[in-house]
Amino acid sequence: MKNSTLKIVKSRGLSLALSAGLALMASSTFSAEPNSADWESTVKQARGQSVYFHAWGGSPRINDYIGWAASQVQKRYGITVNHVKVTDTANVVSTVVAEKAAGKDSDGKVDLIWINGENFASMKRQKLLFAPGWATNLPNWKYVDVENKPTITVDFTIPTEGLEAPWGNAKLVFFYDTARTKSVPNSIKELSEWAKKNPGRFTYPQPPNFIGSTFLKQALSELATDPAKLLKPVVEEEFAKVAQPLFDLLDELHPNMWRKARAFPKTHVAMRQLMADKELDIIFAFNPSFASSAIANNELPDSVRSFVFSKGTLGNTHFVAIPYNGASKAGALVLANFLMSPEAQAHKQNPTIWGDPTVLNVDKMNAEDKARFARLELGVATLKPEELGPMLPEPHPSWMNRLEKEWLNRYGVNN
Amino acid sequence: MLRLAPTLAIAILIGPILFGLLATALPAFGYFPTLGGTRFSLDAFAALFERPGLLRSALLSFSSGLITTFTSLLVVVLFVAGWSGTAVFRRLQHLVSPLLSVPHAAAAFGLAFLIAPSGWIMRLLSPELTGLTRPPDVLILQDALGLTMMGGLIVKEIPFLLLVILSALPQSNASQYSQMATSLGYGRIAGFIHCVWPNVYRQIRLAVFAVIAYASSVVDVAIILGPDSPAPLSPRLLGWMNDPDLALRFEASAGAVLQLGVTVAALVSWLLLEKIFAALQRYYCQNGQRFARDKAVRQIGLFSITLATTIVFAGLAILAIWSVAGFWSFPDALPDSFSLRSWARALPGLQQPLWNSVIIALMATSIAVVITLACLEQEVRSGRDGGSRAMLFVYLPLLVPQTGFVFGLQIFFLWLGLDATLFALVFVHLIFVLPYVFLSFSDPWRAFDPRYASVAHGLGAGLNRTFWRIRLPMLLRPALVAFAVGFAVSIGQYLPTVLIGAGRLPTITSEAVALSSGGDRRVIGVYAFLQMVLPFVVFLVAGLVPMLLFRNRRDLKVN
Numbered sequence: 014m015k016n017s018t019l020k021i022v023k024s025r026g027l028s029l030a031l032s033a034g035l036a037l038m039a040s041s042t043f044s045a046e047p048n049s050a051d052w053e054s055t056v057k058q059a060r061g062q063s064v065y066f067h068a069w070g071g072s073p074r075i076n077d078y079i080g081w082a083a084s085q086v087q088k089r090y091g092i093t094v095n096h097v098k099v100t101d102t103a104n105v106v107s108t109v110v111a112e113k114a115a116g117k118d119s120d121g122k123v124d125l126i127w128i129n130g131e132n133f134a135s136m137k138r139q140k141l142l143f144a145p146g147w148a149t150n151l152p153n154w155k156y157v158d159v160e161n162k163p164t165i166t167v168d169f170t171i172p173t174e175g176l177e178a179p180w181g182n183a184k185l186v187f188f189y190d191t192a193r194t195k196s197v198p199n200s201i202k203e204l205s206e207w208a209k210k211n212p213g214r215f216t217y218p219q220p221p222n223f224i225g226s227t228f229l230k231q232a233l234s235e236l237a238t239d240p241a242k243l244l245k246p247v248v249e250e251e252f253a254k255v256a257q258p259l260f261d262l263l264d265e266l267h268p269n270m271w272r273k274a275r276a277f278p279k280t281h282v283a284m285r286q287l288m289a290d291k292e293l294d295i296i297f298a299f300n301p302s303f304a305s306s307a308i309a310n311n312e313l314p315d316s317v318r319s320f321v322f323s324k325g326t327l328g329n330t331h332f333v334a335i336p337y338n339g340a341s342k343a344g345a346l347v348l349a350n351f352l353m354s355p356e357a358q359a360h361k362q363n364p365t366i367w368g369d370p371t372v373l374n375v376d377k378m379n380a381e382d383k384a385r386f387a388r389l390e391l392g393v394a395t396l397k398p399e400e401l402g403p404m405l406p407e408p409h410p411s412w413m414n415r416l417e418k419e420w421l422n423r424y425g426v427n428n
Numbered sequence: 429m430l431r432l433a434p435t436l437a438i439a440i441l442i443g444p445i446l447f448g449l450l451a452t453a454l455p456a457f458g459y460f461p462t463l464g465g466t467r468f469s470l471d472a473f474a475a476l477f478e479r480p481g482l483l484r485s486a487l488l489s490f491s492s493g494l495i496t497t498f499t500s501l502l503v504v505v506l507f508v509a510g511w512s513g514t515a516v517f518r519r520l521q522h523l524v525s526p527l528l529s530v531p532h533a534a535a536a537f538g539l540a541f542l543i544a545p546s547g548w549i550m551r552l553l554s555p556e557l558t559g560l561t562r563p564p565d566v567l568i569l570q571d572a573l574g575l576t577m578m579g580g581l582i583v584k585e586i587p588f589l590l591l592v593i594l595s596a597l598p599q600s601n602a603s604q605y606s607q608m609a610t611s612l613g614y615g616r617i618a619g620f621i622h623c624v625w626p627n628v629y630r631q632i633r634l635a636v637f638a639v640i641a642y643a644s645s646v647v648d649v650a651i652i653l654g655p656d657s658p659a660p661l662s663p664r665l666l667g668w669m670n671d672p673d674l675a676l677r678f679e680a681s682a683g684a685v686l687q688l689g690v691t692v693a694a695l696v697s698w699l700l701l702e703k704i705f706a707a708l709q710r711y712y713c714q715n716g717q718r719f720a721r722d723k724a725v726r727q728i729g730l731f732s733i734t735l736a737t738t739i740v741f742a743g744l745a746i747l748a749i750w751s752v753a754g755f756w757s758f759p760d761a762l763p764d765s766f767s768l769r770s771w772a773r774a775l776p777g778l779q780q781p782l783w784n785s786v787i788i789a790l791m792a793t794s795i796a797v798v799i800t801l802a803c804l805e806q807e808v809r810s811g812r813d814g815g816s817r818a819m820l821f822v823y824l825p826l827l828v829p830q831t832g833f834v835f836g837l838q839i840f841f842l843w844l845g846l847d848a849t850l851f852a853l854v855f856v857h858l859i860f861v862l863p864y865v866f867l868s869f870s871d872p873w874r875a876f877d878p879r880y881a882s883v884a885h886g887l888g889a890g891l892n893r894t895f896w897r898i899r900l901p902m903l904l905r906p907a908l909v910a911f912a913v914g915f916a917v918s919i920g921q922y923l924p925t926v927l928i929g930a931g932r933l934p935t936i937t938s939e940a941v942a943l944s945s946g947g948d949r950r951v952i953g954v955y956a957f958l959q960m961v962l963p964f965v966v967f968l969v970a971g972l973v974p975m976l977l978f979r980n981r982r983d984l985k986v987n
Contacts, residue, residue, distance in 0.1 A: 065932065070939075070942040070943060071942065071943060071947075071948075072948075073770075073773055073774070073943070073948065073951050076777065077773065080776070080777070095932070097932065097934075098934070098939060098942040098943070099942065100941065100942050103671060104926075107669070111838060111842060112842060114463075115842035115843050117842060122848055122932065212565075213565035219656055219657075271565065272565060272566075272567045273565075273567075275567050275572065275657070276567055276569070276570040276571075276655070276656060276657070277656060277657075278947065279947060280947050282947045282948055283947030285947075286947050286948070286949060287546075289755075289756070289757070290546035290563055290757075290758045291546070291561075291562040291563060291757070291758045292545065292546055292562070292563050292565070292758075310769075311753075311754045311755040311765075311767070311769075312755070312948070312950075314755065314757065421480060422480050424657065425480045425481055425657050425658055426480045426481030426484060426657055426658050427572050427655075427657045
């Protein structure tokens with residue numbers, strides 16, 4: 014692969030500069046790969062490293078949390094963490110792909126990625142990830158709630174195999190303003206009915222935005238006659254039939270949506286702004302404490318509350334992963350381990366900080382760490398864990414791609 | 429040393445672009461061995477044209493290029509023709525000029541915050557005038573025809589075109605010609621069009637072409653204000669380029685080739701428009717009509733430019749307000765409360781991007797100005813300018829849509845092991861800064877009356893002395909304008925910054941766009957406000973320095 018790439022370059026008369034560059038690169042990367050099972054030497058190796066953590070940068074609160082984690086890791090382990098704020102994780106995958114295409118198999122730009130779902134599937138398929146099992150060998154893995162949270166070991170139906178370390182849990186939750194809305198729907202079908210009575214007050218982010226695609230998957234998961242089919246890769250011949258109920262529903266819903274579905278917000282955060290502006294009455298997010306956090310930060314009125322569908326909403330886990338060619342793997346391992354620690358997880362779950370639910374099992378912790386979680390308040394608009402309803406499994410990643418494509422074909426061009 | 433300057437400039441401009449274009453064109457025609465494409469084919473184009481709404485995307489880009497350029501040029505011409513030399517003109521000119529420094533993204537955010545159904549205008553009018561307590565459900569932003577997007581581009585291109593025209597005016601003896609035309613009974617506008625405009629347009633033509641190319645391939649403004657279903661071509665192919673599904677690279681490359689075609693088509697159409705307008709101008713010139721009663725047209729010119737200016741300033745204001753807003757419900761005209769929380773939260777993270785932005789912009793612009801001066805001085809000394817071919821080189825970075833070749837450049841720097849270095853980023857900014865500096869400066873330079881130099885030579889001054897004591901001081905104003913333009917261009921760069929900087933050298937602009945995906949108006953307010961302020965300061969300096977230096981040099985002032 015590398016050779017054929019080189020050929021293009023050589024044909025452009027750049028071979029001299031190139032071979033010099035490659036020689037430089039080769040000589041600078043002679044250190045051994047770290048092993049998370051040998052923790053002591055990993056921590057030693059990590060000291061002084063710079064870790065470039067590529068993570069979505071669209072939320073100031075999350076950015077602050079990452080900044081806090083960076084300062085802790087700096088203080089305790091002498092590692093400098095740089096948060097590279099990305100708009101779309103797919104771009105980070107692209108970066109690693111471009112590096113692989115250029116033959117840069119070590120000393121890559123990306124040390125740690127915030128990832129899950131189709132991006133993980135894509136990187137795993139293309140073998141762009143660091144050694145299997147690194148995550149399960151981390152010291153803090155012992156707290157992880159593997160028993161009760163199946164999404165930790167199976168990411169969108171793809172086995173994680175220790176290629177990514179769990180960071181947080183997500184669950185689809187809807188929000189409404191009690192000052193304007195009295196009764197809320199209890200299923201996708203009811204939501205469509207509700208929109209008929211309240212035209213222009215509901216929308217979803219435009220797929221392929223992650224939350225927008227999640228809405229499509231939620232709807233299909235509810236409406237499919239045989240939901241088991243969604244857990245397996247798409248069978249092209251069956252796709253039209255399986256997906257039909259979803260598109261029937263969207264055809265019915267769209268005329269009653271915000272801007273009559275002639276335009277869509279770009280993200281769920283943009284929907285929050287639209288709710289604050291009184292344009293939307295029902296919004297949703299992949300984080301149960303989304304509304305409480307927003308209220309605490311003046312971004313939503315304090316009359317906003319949460320609801321879910323009683324038959325369940327989608328849930329998944331988000332992770333951090335290390336590219337195969339990362340330059341500071343030891344540092345990335347230490348950071349990933351810290352992010353999984355009870356202390357960091359409790360801080361993250363605090364709604365005034367971020368409000369992202371933990372991936373750990375509190376029962377496995379010592380008394381001090383248990384107390385950290387016991388002290389947390391949920392926030393006015395957050396549902397209690399037992400009120401969050403059943404969790405619907407994420408479909409196989411191929412469904413996301415296929416649904417996005419079909420959505421684009423049907424609704425990508427307005428008339 | 430000086431003799432090498434043109435070669436160096438051409439190498440900087442053309443080398444990376446050729447490589448980037450090749451790395452784009454080869455995959456478009458199926459050749460990208462790393463991804464298994466070893467055979468030339470048109471499959472990628474076939475797949476591209478099966479994309480829903482592709483034609484409409486291309487048409488949007490095409491029409492945006494033409495309509496944006498035509499409208500902004502028309503407004504500027506009416507304003508300059510109708511009002512130059514008046515007190516109103518001088519006052520507005522000082523207001524409009526600094527707006528050039530406002531990055532496109534920031535201006536677009538400002539416009540969005542103003543005219544959205546829940547925007548400031550609606551908040552100011554509601555509920556008293558509209559009776560609304562909730563925003564109307566109407567499509568203003570992201571309208572399917574891209575009118576809002578074009579509006580956002582127009583308010584930004586007006587200051588740019590005004591500035592290049594202003595720098596060209598002193599070399600066109602505008603006031604003398606205008607006076608003569610007026611004394612012959614021509615209306616202000618007709619007199620300007622017949623006597624001054626041909627000379628001015630010759631000088632600014634390249635800048636106009638740059639506007640066409642930019643408006644037909646813009647990414648950031650299209651993302652913020654443009655339609656989504658479908659989006660114009662460039663934002664769409666950026667999406668394919670970044671898709672984790674690598675097979676899309678071929679299609680994205682084909683799209684980049686198409687984008688190139690669309691931009692070329694827009695330019696060719698403009699050449700046709702030029703011919704039509706030249707014929708019209710000749711016709712009316714020969715038939716002797718005076719168009720003396722042009723008051724209404726002059727008022728339209730004044731109104732349009734005032735409106736455009738007001739929009740950008742109001743946008744700036746609303747961004748500033750949002751950056752300090754507490755909870756702000758519709759239809760309140762102002763937030764319930766003010767807080768510095770957004771700023772306090774943003775500040776720690778702002779230092780590095782601010783520093784990077786300034787350093788990169790200063791370095792790239794300084795290099796660009798030095799190279800430009802060296803090239804132009806070399807022209808004078810050798811008695812040859814590079815001719816039209818050299819100009820094509822200067823053009824290339826502005827003609828080739830960024831989406832078309834920056835990804836190829838990224839691979840280039842990766843191969844050299846130079847990606848994500850300050851050097852690479854300054855270099856890639858230089859590619860875009862140099863043409864703007866050159867374009868805004870070369871025409872005033874070339875229109876400089878050679879007799880000044882002849883007189884200097886006649887009085888015994890050598891080449892160097894003539895350059896330092898005569899040509900440079902007399903051309904200081906356009907030189908500083910060129911510097912400010914270059915600085916603003918560098919500050920506004922998004923795509924090259926994220927791709928070549930690989931996120932390791934964040935700038936204010938790359939951070940602002942990253943945060944904008946979150947749609948949080950307060951944070952966008954903070955970043956866009958800063959984005960505006962940075963180049964604005966440089967612009968002020970560029971305007972103030974000649975004013976101070978030339979306060980007692982009557983003919984170096986713009987009338």
